[in-house]
Amino acid sequence: MRRVRIEDIAEEAGLSKATVDRVVHKRGHVRAETASKVAEAAHRLGYYGANLIDQQLAIKLTRVRLGFVLIKEKQEFYQNFKNELEAAAMAREDVRATPLVRFVSSQSPSDMAEAMLAVGEHTDAVACTAVNHHAVTAATETLRQRGKPVFALLNDFAPGAREHYIGLDNLKAGKIAGWMISTAAKGPGKVALFMGSNRWVGHELRETGFRSQFRQSGPDLALLDSVINLETRQLTYETTLALLERYPDLTGICVAGGGMEGAIAALREMRKPGEVALVVNEITTVSRAALSDGYATMVISTPLSALCRETIELMVRSVIDGQTQQLGQRFLEPQIYLPPSV
Structure with a gap:
């Protein structure tokens, strides 16, 4: 008699x-109810592992509701981020982890704080990508008082109130970018650095690391005043065009936050591949193409799968074991992409 296969159970259970x-x-x-259908079909067909399925159904897993607040819903990176968070939560076998992801349409601190509190109403712990602002800190403290720990993702905020920061060491990432620009830039010239805003602590740290490295390895290069681009493609595009026209010797650009699409588009219009060393963040369809055709020199990317697994682990442990008094940071090693690697 042929052994019952998973395909047979699937057909029997519909x-x-x-x-x-x-x-x-x-x-x-x-x-x-779905698991029960599988068990019933397995018994009807005489599946050898039917009793094991029954045992699994008898185990009551702790339910943990995990909330996430992200930005830039339409961007590829944040859609990938959402998918990885959901996959990491659903992959847990020790608890029944239920993810709730909400996107904020703006980068307004009040909107972020409101979203954090709203998500916290329906979850046991909250993880956010947010700016460092007193409104966000107040929301973090409120959630903590309610027994709902808050975790900072990618950008640190609310020091002393949030549970953990999980992401890259942004000071280190800035040094890596500075080294790459000073190494790849062709001859003496100007270098531009784009930042999202001063509210993003991660961007300030990257600027500090960039300038620190630059002082050591870029003596023939002149670093211009940092440009605030509000992480928008259009503003980055228009500003890059203006810089290229004003400084014919512009030899390097670093985009410390979002908006890299604008810089890449401007370089495609105004320069040949490789004329300007460009360092951007996060590997996406756009940055991968820029590496491939020589317009990007390096991409410093967040290892999303590792970030999400680490985040889910810390959130689950905080819910089950309780909030800790030792607030910490979990730095992940950046993924470095160069033209030969794509």
Whole structure:
């Protein structure tokens, strides 16, 4: 007699093979009624592992509701971020982790704070990409008082109130960018540095690291005053065009935050590949193409999968074990992309 396969159970239960596989091999969470359908079909067909499925259904997993507040919903990086967070939460087998992701349409501190409090109403812990501002700090303190720890993602905020910062060491990332520009720039000339705003602590740290490295390795290069681009493509594009026209010897550009698409577009219009050394953040379709055709020199990227797994782990532990009094930082190693690697 042929052994019953997962495909047979899926057909009997009227479910997909992937759903049955998740139940049988504990590869994630499914609804209780769905798991029951799998168990019933397995018993009807005489599946050898039916009793093990019953045992799994009898185990009551702790439910942990995890909330996330992100920005820039339409951008590829943040969509990838959302997907990785949800996948990391659903992959947990020790708890029943339910992710709730909300995007904020603006970078207004009050909007971010409002979103944090709203998400906190329905979750046990909250992780955010937010600016460092007293409104965000107040929301963090309110959530903490309610027993709901807050975690800072990518950019640190609310020191003394948030639970952990998880992301890159932005000072180190700035030094890496400064070294790359000073190494790749062709001859003496000017270098431009774009920052989102002074409210993004991560951008300020990158600027500090960039300038520190530049003093050591870029004696023939003149670093211009930092440009605030509000992380927008259009403003970065228009400003890059103006800088290229004003400074024919512009030989390097670093975009410390968002808006890299604008710098890349301007360089494509005004310069040949490789004439200006360009360092940007996060590997996306746009930055990968710029590396491929020689308009980007280096991409410093966040390892999203590792970031999300680490974030989920810290959030789950804080909910189960309680908030800690030792607020910390978890630095991840950046992923470096160069033209030969794409």
